[in-house]
Amino acid sequence: MNISVLTLFPELYKPFFDASLIKKAQEKGLVSCHTNNLLSYAPPKSRVDDTTFGHNAGMLIKPEIIDQAVTAGETALGTAYKIILSPQGKVMTQPRLQELYERIKDQKHIMLIASRYEGLDARVESHYADELVSVGNFVVMGGDIPAMLLIEGLLRFVPGIVGKEESVQLDSFSGAFVDYPEYTRPIVWKGVTVPEIIRSGNHAAIESWRQEQAAQLTVKKHFNWLRSVSTTQAERTLVKKYIPHHYVALMHNDMMLKEGRIGPTSVTSIDIHDIARSSTTYGLKNFFVVTNLKDQQKMVQKMLSFWVDEKIGGDYNNKRHHAVLSVRLENELDDVIMAIEKKEGKKPLIIGTSARQQDAQQAITYFDQEIVWQHDRPVLFLFGTGSGMSEKLLQRCDYMLPPLQSYYDFNHLSVRSAVAIILDKWLGVALQK
Incomplete structure (x- = not known):
C-alpha cells in the first residue's frame, strides 16, 4: 500500500x-x-x-x-x-x-x-x-x-x-467498553498498590475484574460513547450495575399558576400511567407523585390500589401493573428526599427541569452525566405541572437541565411527554456508526 x-x-x-x-x-x-x-x-x-x-x-x-x-x-x-x-x-x-x-x-x-x-x-x-x-x-x-x-x-x-x-x-472504543486499568512493577508506587486480584494468577478472576473495571470506567467517563454502540445482553447487565440509581418526582405543590399565583395543581391519571411506563422503561427505581391535597391523595391511592393488585390490575394489563408498581405517593419534596435517603443511604442530587430558560450557575446539558455521576449519589429528576415549578423549588435543585427545544416555534409539551424525552436524552441508547 x-x-x-x-x-x-x-x-x-x-x-x-x-x-x-x-x-x-x-x-x-x-x-x-x-x-x-x-x-x-x-x-x-x-x-x-x-x-x-x-x-x-x-x-x-x-x-x-x-x-x-x-x-x-x-x-x-x-x-x-x-x-x-x-x-x-x-x-x-x-x-x-x-x-x-x-x-x-x-x-x-x-x-x-x-x-x-x-x-x-x-x-x-x-x-x-x-x-x-x-x-x-x-x-x-x-x-x-x-x-x-x-x-x-x-x-x-x-x-x-x-x-x-x-x-x-481489544482497543478502547473498538467494542462497547474502553480499556480496563493496567499495571506493572513496582507493586507499590507512591503509596498505591497494584490490586491483589490481578497478581493472583487466577485467570478467570482477573478476566472478571477487567470486565467490571472496563464497564465501570465506560459508564462513568464515556457514557455518551457507550450509548452510541451496540451491546450484548451480558454487557448491558454490567452497564446497569454501574449507572447510578435514578428517580422521578412529579410536583403538584408550589406550582406557578396561570394567574401568577403559587399554589397546587390537580393530579391526572394519564400522567401517572404514562410517566410510570417511561420510568420503568429507563430503569428508574421509583416515580413519586407529590401532592399535599387530601382529596387528590385519595384519588391517587384508589387508582394505585387497582393497578398494584396482581390479581386485578395484573390480570387486566400486566405491563401496566408492572410499571405502576414503581409509583409512590408523597406529601412534600422533603418526604421524597427522605424516602430515597432511607433506601440508598445517601441524599439524592436533584436535577431540575423547566420549560423556561434558567440563568443558573449549575446548568448542565444532556451530555453531562459524568459531572452528575461523579458525586456517587442517587439522582432525582424534578418535574413541574401547571406553568412550572416555583422559584422556591428551583432553588432546591443541584443542577438544571436546559428546556427541551426544537427548530420550530411551538413549544407546549405535556409533562408526560417531557419526562419521556428527557429520560431518553439522559439514559437512552442512541446508536451511531
Missing part, C-alpha cells in the same frame, strides 16, 4: 514516517509513505493560495494547485483513493475508522490531502474526495496533524504492523 500526502509542510512528515511502527512497516514492505509538496506546483513568484469570494477572512489553496498535485501523485503511484481532511467530513470513531480501512485495504494508493489556511475550494472537495474525514469537532491550524492521526489509526489495522493483532481487537 502506498500512502501519499499532499501538503504545504512535507518537513512535518519526515520524523513521523521515520519513527516507531510506521518506520518498521516500511522496512517490512507493508507500506510505503510519501509526501508531495504543494508549493512545487506554484509558478515562480506566485502564491499557492488566493482570497475567498464574499469578503470572508482567510485564504484558500487554489484549485489548480491541487489538480496538478493530484495528477502528479497518481502518475507516480497509480490511481488513488483520495481522502480530504475537512470539517465537512464524518467525525472519526473507532468503528468508522475500521469501516474506512475495510474500504481502502485493497487499494494500492491512498492519497491524503491536508489543507491549510481557510481550507480548500468547495469544488475541489466535491470533485476529488472519495472520502471527507474529520478527526473531531474542533479546529486546528491545518490538516497535517489530522492526516497523521488518520494514518496511525488506519495502519493499526494492517496485518503485521502491530505486534499482537489481539491488542488491536
